[in-house]
Amino acid sequence: xxxxxxxxxxxxxxxxxxxxxxxxxxxxLNAIDNSHPQVLxxxxxxxxxxxxxxxxxxxxxxxSSDVYYASVPEEYxxxxxxxxxxxxEQRDSVNKIIQKGQAKAVDSLRRAADYD
Numbered sequence: 665x666x667x668x669x670x671x672x673x674x675x676x677x678x679x680x681x682x683x684x685x686x687x688x689x690x691x692x693l694n695a696i697d698n699s700h701p702q703v704l705x706x707x708x709x710x711x712x713x714x715x716x717x718x719x720x721x722x723x724x725x726x727x728s729s730d731v732y733y734a735s736v737p738e739e740y741x742x743x744x745x746x747x748x749x750x751x752x753e754q755r756d757s758v759n760k761i762i763q764k765g766q767a768k769a770v771d772s773l774r775r776a777a778d779y780d
Contacts, residue, residue: 676729677732678721684743686719687747688747691747
């Protein structure tokens, strides 16, 4: 039947919320690694080793949990939607900070021009 699970739930399944946290951290760290790889190198940080240590999981537990959740599309979708929502909030927050900084810079330039 459709309700039958394709893959049995692993004994050490990472809880859904923690899996979302792990994937969020991985997305952020991979973005940093892609745009500023020297930052991770300078801090001797390897993405997966950091994530495993932070969350107290190992590569097998992560892989088996990931495969399990992938076999349950509704669960997997909820996890990735939670990650996407957090990433979007983070991006929007950073954009607001940048916009405030740009506004202050423009204001400073205007004030400096008024003194000329």
